[in-house]
């Protein structure tokens with residue numbers, strides 16, 4: 001029997017484990033550290049995780065708990081007899097895992113357990129299944145990667161309730177689009193949606209912009225003004241860059257969130273306003289709280305539900321879909337002789353880090369369509385000819401070596417359309433060494449169905465054999 005379910009094996013045991021699983025399908029990945037597990041889970045959605053452990057330290061248990069809580073994957077624990085001696089480990093296993101076995105255990109028993117739990121996960125997914133459409137209709141968002149499907153499901157869930165949502169993510173990742181999608185999917189959809197960039201409003205104006213003012217409240221207030229919050233009555237208010245809100249205004253916002261009333265500047269009359277607040281930031285707000293720049297009570301008020309926006313570099317599978325989507329969108333605006341992207345351009349886009357995320361992708365595609373003098377857009381038109389590797393500086397010699405190694409491996413894989421055998425030959429190393437380097441640097445093989453550039457007998461997934469203990 002083969003394991004085709006989307007399964008992640010995290011083997012925290014240092015010894016090699018014997019008695020291999022007979023066969024593993026394409027949905028299987030493995031790693032030996034929690035850090036690597038975190039990276040893989042950010043990129044792929046796994047139905048089932050198998051955690052192989054002995055006696056994890058308290059720190060490791062904390063990391064295991066965080067990992068399990070962060071993702072929807074259901075976990076099975078494979079432990080040694082020693083694990084039973086550790087009360088904290090037993091507590092975590094009992095509370096968070098869906099299955100538990102003490103090694104030795106037969107491969108068949110594990111396969112059965114994986115299939116049983118994966119079937120339950122599939123059943124649950126059916127309830128809120130997301131179609132494979134490149135543009136998710138309700139959200140007007142583009143992307144079919146598992147990370148985006150997870151985002152759509154989260155949007156769906158938080159849209160159904162009325163609590164504040166805190167959206168965190170780098171600039172240009174789609175925080176405002178997500179806020180709009182939550183509003184559109186909510187019972188407030190037919191009411192107003194207002195977006196305010198707290199960092200863009202001048203400090204002296206922001207109070208009256210948000211809360212409004214009475215006639216004569218200050219010099220120049222020649223008539224009453226209804227503020228943005230009041231004007232959004234019944235709808236959704238999106239406060240972008242909430243970290244830039246001055247401390248004195250944070251008090252007013254907190255009062256509004258607690259009492260659901262506002263006071264216009266120049267008035268002491270409480271006005272009841274029903275508005276749902278969504279907030280976003282690209283800075284670490286917990287750090288701002290620690291530094292005394294953001295009120296802790298307001299942070300907790302806003303942070304009831306959280307959405308973390310994935311950076312574009314973690315959504316490699318979506319880059320080509322997004323690039324083609326924006327290409328089509330701009331082609332409709334104006335006739336163009338350009339017909340699409342060269343294969344090299346698509347590869348370079350995939351290797352690039354995208355510090356400006358989707359906004360940067362939009363700008364590069366748009367500029368390339370104007371500047372391109374050929375039928376197909378080349379890397380130079382996108383300004384990506386020499387920018388494939390990570391563009392930041394190394395802090396140490398070791399890091400510099402690491403970056404150089406990663407870049408050489410990436411370039412060889414790109415030149416060989418991610419064919420590991422050919423890339424390894426070109427680099428003069430064995431395939432096993434190349435796989436090890438890819439794992440070290442978190443380089444994913446492309447999915448065979450994604451672009452037709454890889455797959456076949458040389459698949460990373462198929463080539464791995466995990467062994468379970470017979471001790």
Ligand SMILES: Nc1ncnc2c1ncn2[C@@H]1O[C@H](COP(=O)(O)OP(=O)(O)OP(=O)(O)O)[C@@H](O)[C@H]1O
Nearest residue numbers: 141142143170171172173174175176177282358359
């Ligand atoms: N998944 C997506 N599909 C299509 N377009 C997207 C997607 N995500 C973002 N965009 C587009 O990218 C641009 C930037 O998105 P948005 O303004 O929502 O990002 P942001 O995270 O709020 O940025 P900032 O932090 O700079 O305010 C917008 O033009 C938006 O329409």
